[in-house]
Amino acid sequence: MPGDFPDPSVTKIGDTYWATATSSNWGPAFPLLKSKNLTDWELVGHVFPNQLPAWADYYFWAPEISQEGSKTYIYYTAHQRGGTLAVGVASADNPAGPYRDHGPLVSQPAGSIDGFPMRDENNQLYLIWKEDGNSRNEPTPIWAQRLNEERTALVGEKVELFRNSAPWEGNLVEGVSMVLHDGYYYAFYAANGCCGPGCTYATGVARARKLTGPWEKYDRNPVLLNNNTWKCPGHGTVVERNNRWYLLHHAYDAQSQQYVGRQGVLSEFKWTAAGWPEFQGNSTPVAATLPAPRPVNEEFQGSTLAPDWQWPVEQKPTFSLRSGQLQLTGRPEPSGAVLGHHTYAATYTATTTLLQPGQIPAGSVAGIAALGDPQNEIALTAGGGQLQLWQLEKGQTKVLSAAPLPAATRLTLRLRAQAGTAYQFDWSSDGGKTWQLLPNSAAVNGAYLPPWDRGVRAGVVVRGPATAAFEDFRLVVGEK
Known part of the structure; x- marks a missing residue:
């Protein structure tokens, strides 16, 4: 996805892949892109094309697109008017919209970001999110809490899955995307510094037999690192196509870095015999030639x-x-x-x-x-x-x-x-x-x-x- 498309998320609806990404303080909020093959993307609209949700004012981050039944859901982060960062949700009968906003679901004193929906082993719907502790020089727990089927409120008690504890993770873990594979829940997550010329972002993975844990981090983390072409890869969504597995994530092109922004990149991985994801060379693949963007x-x-x-x-x-x-x-x-x-x-x-x-x-x-x-x-x-x-x-x-x-x-x-x-x-x-x-x-x-x-x-x-x-x-x- 050439251009500034951070934190991309993707899901397959029918025979088409639909994606969205962070728009931050650019409107319209949250681009909607579609593709038949995960590599050729068309920007067709936005989740909030004209009017922003009444409860939010800026920092439209980390939307996660998912399909369940006949509805498309967008879980997203935004700054709550007069408050902190919160996770909200919107839904539509068609992935192209129009979307109806259902308001914020969670907003902690340090801020709550990077919402991701997942059903547990008992088919109970959960919201996964990050407590934005790094905004206060505090740890960044990843939480899970039951979500009602109407997607309007959290229920029960929240459970911590894991937090930043390894040296390579620096002051944060965030951007969790989950997938169920061979009896394990896998959480792909980003850690360290996301942005700018001094970024240190990389991608790790953890797994658990049950959604609420206990969670085990891979001892070979991080699984996705810099190379000479792509810098600071992280915050993406796992997607399978034709029995091949990919992470659609963002990274900086080393030739343009922060001036173009974090671009959408597709990296393939394989499952090892021990059941962990392995990216070739621990880096984003580098094409022999990248297609030139259309004028x-x-x-x-x-x-x-x-x-x-x-x-x-x-x-x-x-x-x-x-x-x-x-x-x-x-x-x-x-x-x-x-x-x-x-x-x-x-x-x-x-x-x-x-x-x-x-x-x-x-x-x-x-x-x-x-x-x-x-x-x-x-x-x-x-x-x-x-x-x-x-x-x-x-x-x-x-x-x-x-x-x-x-x-x-x-x-x-x-x-x-x-x-x-x-x-x-x-x-x-x-x-x-x-x-x-x-x-x-x-x-x-x-x-x-x-x-x-x-x-x-x-x-x-x-x-x-x-x-x-x-x-x-x-x-x-x-x-x-």
């Missing part, structure tokens, strides 16, 4: 925006598609109203065509941007008779260069990212035949852009009260 070529046709587009979860913009144009209304915040698109590599080129830039009044600007979060952004914009290159860092805006706006009904703006850290912007008034830089506009150092748990997006921005029109958006991996 983004958005013409804004139709009446709805493609599901690839995202926005800050707490700052949903106002936009519409009309006559082959994206019309985006600005916001007053320093970051403006933004629509961002996944990037697929640390080096890429993105362009957009801004219509009627001379009609954007003073006090408003519109253009192309590299987007970290609402506090961190780099953009080339037009407005008030000027072109401006500016950056937003930790909420503070700095104009780096400016020039008079050329007289043109269309202005093509280009963003070129190099190795995830250097961002060069230029513009064209003749449809891309010739390009011009602003005065003294060297490449901008954007190493600060990615948040700790997300990759950088490329997209469009409008700041101020105006509505601006964009004719297209294109993104290709590599330099152009």
Whole structure:
């Protein structure tokens, strides 16, 4: 799954595999992807495409998709308004939605995350989750507790399965995915530091004859480690296809690391004679050549925006598609109203065509941007008779260069990212035949852009009260 798809979860429904992943503070919440073969994925929608659950405000993490009977369930983590992280659940009659939210199930003082449903040896439904003790420099127990069949409340008493106790696990264990195989419950779990350039994530496994234990950790943990291509593999779901076993998990591509984010990766394992999973070389397999992501070529046709587009979860913009144009209304915040698109590599080129830039009044600007979060952004914009290159860092805006706006009904703006850290912007008034830089506009150092748990997006921005029109958006991996 090229792009930023952390904590992927997958299940088979009919003849189709359905998956979802963490969206964190990007909306819409929780992507929905489908595939016939586990390797070619299509993004078809979101669990919460328009309106977030009323009880939650941000950090939409670790959704687990499962099918039981005629219903699809999504167990997910989100931050509870005025509280801590909680595990909630939503359901639908079709995996594509629409989903009905049933509210939070558990929220402990330190936070509760990474919910996973599992039936025990007596067919009783349980919720497995992690107590987020590492947020308080405390241990991270993995708990199990009975869940009613309506999926609306926990019942009985919770039972601890295991916690971080081995040196390699560092300050946490999390992201448990369970599977029943040859009379054992197997818990695949992640441990240590998940994210960023200094990540130490790896994958372990434990097993038990009964769901509530006692649990035994594998003495050869971790079972999935770094290699030269994929870094910090962890937090995934076990899936079987054609009598072969896989873990769909996330990992950083070593060539792009935090700038693209944690991508969905499929790693095959076999069961040993002793009944433990074994990944070849204890690492994610490395293909001879990875397929190049398809170029983004958005013409804004139709009446709805493609599901690839995202926005800050707490700052949903106002936009519409009309006559082959994206019309985006600005916001007053320093970051403006933004629509961002996944990037697929640390080096890429993105362009957009801004219509009627001379009609954007003073006090408003519109253009192309590299987007970290609402506090961190780099953009080339037009407005008030000027072109401006500016950056937003930790909420503070700095104009780096400016020039008079050329007289043109269309202005093509280009963003070129190099190795995830250097961002060069230029513009064209003749449809891309010739390009011009602003005065003294060297490449901008954007190493600060990615948040700790997300990759950088490329997209469009409008700041101020105006509505601006964009004719297209294109993104290709590599330099152009």
